[in-house]
Amino acid sequence: MVFASCKEMDGIGNTMQKKAAELERMAEVLVTGEQLRLRLHEGKVVKDRRHHLRTYPNCFVAKELIDWLLEHKEASDRDTAIKIMQKLLDQSIIHHVCDEHKEFKDMKLFYRFRKDDGTFPLDNEAKVFMRGQRIYEKLMMNTETSILATREEEGESFERTLVASELVDWLLAEGEMATREEAEHLGRRLLEHGIMQHVTNKHHFVDGGLLYQFRLNFRRRRRLMELLNERCRTIPESHDSPFCLRKQNPEGSNTSFLSVSPTKEIKMIVGIRRSSMSSSCGSSGYYSSSPTLSSSPPVLCNPKSVLKRQVSPEELQTPGGPYIKKTFTIVGDAVGWGFVVRGSKPCHIQAVDPSGPAAAAGMKVCNTHTHTHIPSHTHTHTHTHTHTLHCQLGVESTDLNNGQGGGRKGEGN
Numbered sequence: 510m511v512f513a514s515c516k517e518m519d520g521i522g523n524t525m526q527k528k529a530a531e532l533e534r535m536a537e538v539l540v541t542g543e544q545l546r547l548r549l550h551e552g553k554v555v556k557d558r559r560h561h562l563r564t565y566p567n568c569f570v571a572k573e574l575i576d577w578l579l580e581h582k583e584a585s586d587r588d589t590a591i592k593i594m595q596k597l598l599d600q601s602i603i604h605h606v607c608d609e610h611k612e613f614k615d616m617k618l619f620y621r622f623r624k625d626d627g628t629f630p631l632d633n634e635a636k637v638f639m640r641g642q643r644i645y646e647k648l649m650m651n652t653e654t655s656i657l658a659t660r661e662e663e664g665e666s667f668e669r670t671l672v673a674s675e676l677v678d679w680l681l682a683e684g685e686m687a688t689r690e691e692a693e694h695l696g697r698r699l700l701e702h703g704i705m706q707h708v709t710n711k712h713h714f715v716d717g718g719l720l721y722q723f724r725l726n727f728r729r730r731r732r733l734m735e736l737l738n739e740r741c742r743t744i745p746e747s748h749d750s751p752f753c754l755r756k757q758n759p760e761g762s763n764t765s766f767l768s769v770s771p772t773k774e775i776k777m778i779v780g781i782r783r784s785s786m787s788s789s790c791g792s793s794g795y796y797s798s799s800p801t802l803s804s805s806p807p808v809l810c811n812p813k814s815v816l817k818r819q820v821s822p823e824e825l826q827t828p829g830g831p832y833i834k835k836t837f838t839i840v841g842d843a844v845g846w847g848f849v850v851r852g853s854k855p856c857h858i859q860a861v862d863p864s865g866p867a868a869a870a871g872m873k874v875c876n877t878h879t880h881t882h883i884p885s886h887t888h889t890h891t892h893t894h895t896h897t898l899h900c901q902l903g904v905e906s907t908d909l910n911n912g913q914g915g916g917r918k919g920e921g922n
Contacts, residue, residue, distance in 0.1 A: 525701060526710070528701065529700065529701055529702065531703075532634055532638075532702045532703040533703030533724060534703075535600070535634060535638075536638050536702075536703060536725055537725070537731070537735070538596070538600050539600075539602070540725075540727060540731060541731040541733065541735065541736060542597050542600070542622070543624070544730070544731055545597075545733065546622045546624060546625070549569060549577070552577070554569050554573065554574060555569050555621075555622070555625070556568075556569075558570070558619060562864070563864065564863075564864060565606050565619050565621075566626075567622070568620060568621040569619070569620055569621070570617055570619060570620075571613060571614055571615060571616055571617070571620055572616055572617050572618075574594065574620075575587050575591065575594075578590040578593065578733065583733040583734070584734070587615055589737070590615075591613055591614075593734070593737065594613040595612065595613045596736045596737065597736070598611070598613050601623060602622060602623060602624075603622050604620065604621065604628070605619070605620055605621075606620065606621050634702060637699065637702045637704070638702065638704065640695070640699075641699050641702065641704035641705070641725070644680075644685065644699075645704075645723055645725075645727050646727065648671075649728070656676065656679055657670065657671060662708055662709065662719075662720045665708075667722060668722075669722060670708060670720040670721065670722055671705075671722070673715060673718070673719050673720075673721060674717055676692075676696060677689050677692040677716050680692040680695065689716055692716070693714065696714035696721075699714070700713060700714045700721070703724055703725065704723065704724060704725050705723055705724055706721065706722060706724040707719060707720070707721055708720045708721065837867070837870045837871060839867050839870045839872070841866055842865070842866055845865075846865070846867055847864075847866045847869075847872075848862065848865070848867040848868075848872055849861075858872065
């Protein structure tokens, strides 16, 4: 009976190790894609581009990118470069700007990193990966008081090891977790997701004296050709690599997987209009921004609230109140109205396409985080060939006094 239980545990261990290897592979793709994204931003390959009088922020031309990969010896030929980029497209790291092409083509088509428009899917695996990366970098940065050290277990020496109980203590001291049970559970999740492992790969994570190591080196500079190698890499790694995969800042705020920061801050897109290179992309009108996740650190593509407090519809319309009513008449085009509405109680204008109908009618987004335009009510009517939107906005009076918002009343043609 005892023998059967041991065999069952071994089977579970093998299954867990296989899954951890798969998730480690996924994490490698994420890190490789992020390193490429920042290299392309620094090299000005990713930039705002115009086509047919439309601006497509933070995108690259497929044909130009393939030229860049060949020039930087990241691919041996154009077919290999296409396979590399197709791998990133299949893993939802890049996509066509209008999602009209599921294949990466060696053509003058616009593609974009999902990290740059807030459409990167933050599933459970990605959230654990980001959490593990943050812990890894915090431990690597605190060299003087680091709990990483060379230790021995079963007569063999292992570098950069963690004692499980010391890691639990550290997680509590850093405010990463509230209780030892939660910290131990986090350690188990990191192990199951291929981020950490027992030094001899014999044990799960347990709050005690066993030794563990980071299985994934977030700092290693990846070669894109590794994406085409289905087997896990066996290249020796140096955790002291200068290619630091975390963007450190004094506020201690954490974003998702960021690599070496460019010389200029990369512009993140909150909401942009969806337009095809040759036609409109349908009636949906906008990319959706990434959802706010309470269980994980915020990402840069999640906009901060611009509302100081909740405001009722009655307060918006109260005479003599802090809000002034402005009316806009917007004539929609083939893409949509040209602005993004977010939030509730009340909703607010989050983004306005500078080349769209709303901007032409005078709608603007304030430049501060303390003021916003708040829709009171809207209604539409349809002519033979146009769709017209009538929108009443409650604009904070200080906006108008400071010249920071409001906008003029505009009539569509």
